Amino acid sequence: MGATEGGGQPSLNTRPLFKLMVEKKASDLFFTSNAPIKIKIEGQIFPINKQILSPETVRQAACGLMNAAQLEQFQRDLELDFAISEPGLGRFRVNVFQQRGNPAMVLRYITADMPRLDELGLPDIMSDLIMMKRGLVLLVGATGSGKSTSLAAMINYRNENSSDHIVTIEDPIEFLHTNKRSIVNQREVGLDTHSYARALRGVMRAAPDVILIGEVRDRESMEAAISLSGTGHLVLATLHANNCAETLDRIINMFPREQHTQIFLDLSQYLRAILAQRLVPGKDARRVAAVEVMLNTPHIAELVKKGDVMAIKEAIFASSERGIQSFDMALLALYRQGRVELEEALANADSRTNLEARVNFG
Numbered sequence: 319m320g321a322t323e324g325g326g327q328p329s330l331n332t333r334p335l336f337k338l339m340v341e342k343k344a345s346d347l348f349f350t351s352n353a354p355i356k357i358k359i360e361g362q363i364f365p366i367n368k369q370i371l372s373p374e375t376v377r378q379a380a381c382g383l384m385n386a387a388q389l390e391q392f393q394r395d396l397e398l399d400f401a402i403s404e405p406g407l408g409r410f411r412v413n414v415f416q417q418r419g420n421p422a423m424v425l426r427y428i429t430a431d432m433p434r435l436d437e438l439g440l441p442d443i444m445s446d447l448i449m450m451k452r453g454l455v456l457l458v459g460a461t462g463s464g465k466s467t468s469l470a471a472m473i474n475y476r477n478e479n480s481s482d483h484i485v486t487i488e489d490p491i492e493f494l495h496t497n498k499r500s501i502v503n504q505r506e507v508g509l510d511t512h513s514y515a516r517a518l519r520g521v522m523r524a525a526p527d528v529i530l531i532g533e534v535r536d537r538e539s540m541e542a543a544i545s546l547s548g549t550g551h552l553v554l555a556t557l558h559a560n561n562c563a564e565t566l567d568r569i570i571n572m573f574p575r576e577q578h579t580q581i582f583l584d585l586s587q588y589l590r591a592i593l594a595q596r597l598v599p600g601k602d603a604r605r606v607a608a609v610e611v612m613l614n615t616p617h618i619a620e621l622v623k624k625g626d627v628m629a630i631k632e633a634i635f636a637s638s639e640r641g642i643q644s645f646d647m648a649l650l651a652l653y654r655q656g657r658v659e660l661e662e663a664l665a666n667a668d669s670r671t672n673l674e675a676r677v678n679f680g
Contacts, residue, residue: 351420453590
C-alpha cells in the first residue's frame, strides 16, 4: 500500500500483488470498484483481504501501469489489453475496462518458463502438427483455457527442431521467444502494427514459414488465415469456441451466405486440425488440459466440404484413427493415466453416460 489519496483510501502498490501471484502460482488477479481484490488459483477465486477498493483506487492502479499512449487509448476506447514486465517476477497481461461506469482490471500471470509440450501433457499429435510445412491449425477454447500456453509450447517445439522464420502477431505478446534453430519475430498489435488485419496483409513480404495469429476476431483475419495456409505457410490461430464443431460454425458465420460453399471448400483443403482445449482439476490440485482433436482426414474433409457440422461432431466421437479424440476420450485417457479423479472426469464429460460406459466396459 502507498500514500493516502484525497478520498482517504491508501493508493495501491501493485508490485507486492505481482509477487503474491508468482508465489501462489495464481493465474489471475481481479480489481473491481467497490469490491476487494480477488485472486484465482487453479480455477478457484478467493479475496486476498477484506478491503473494499474505491473506483479512484482502481483507476489509479490501472493507469499507473500504462504509458501515455496506452492511457490515451483507454480514455478513448474504454478498454485496453497490454502486457508488462516486472523485474525479477516475469510478465503479466493486463486487461482494463469500464463496468457500471467504473474502472475494473484483470491481471494474468505469464510464467517466465517457456512451456514445453511434453511437460504440459498435451496430445502427441500436437508435435506432429507444428512440424507441418503448410496448412491451418486452429486452437480453440474459452478464456483461461490455456490456449496461449499451448501455442507457445508448439512454437517453442518448432523453434527447437526446425530452421525457419516464425512470425507471430499477438495482442499483447505474452511469452517471449528467443531464437534457437529458428528466427522468431513477434509483433504486438498497437505497438508494432495497427491491427491483425493490417499485419496479415503485409506478412508475406517477411518470407515467413510459420505464422501465428494470436486471435482471429473478424472476417478479414479469417480470410487471411485461410489464404496464407493455402500458399505454402503453416498458420496457427486461436478462436473462442467450445469445441471443434462449434469452431466451424463460428468461422462460417463470419461470412455472408453466398460465400459459405467456397469457405467450406477451402477449409476442406487447407485445414489440418482443430484442437479444442479445456482445463479440468487434476489430482495434484493443478489443472490439466483435456483436448478434443479433429484431424482433417479424407472422411472429415468430405464432411467439411459438405458443411455437415453435426456429422463432423459424430465422426470425432466415433473415430478410432490415430490422433483424433473427443473430449470424453481425452478425459478417459487422463483418468487412466491417474491424472484426474473419476468423478472429476465424469463431471466435465460431454456425455457422462457414455464416459461411464467406457470406464466400466472399455
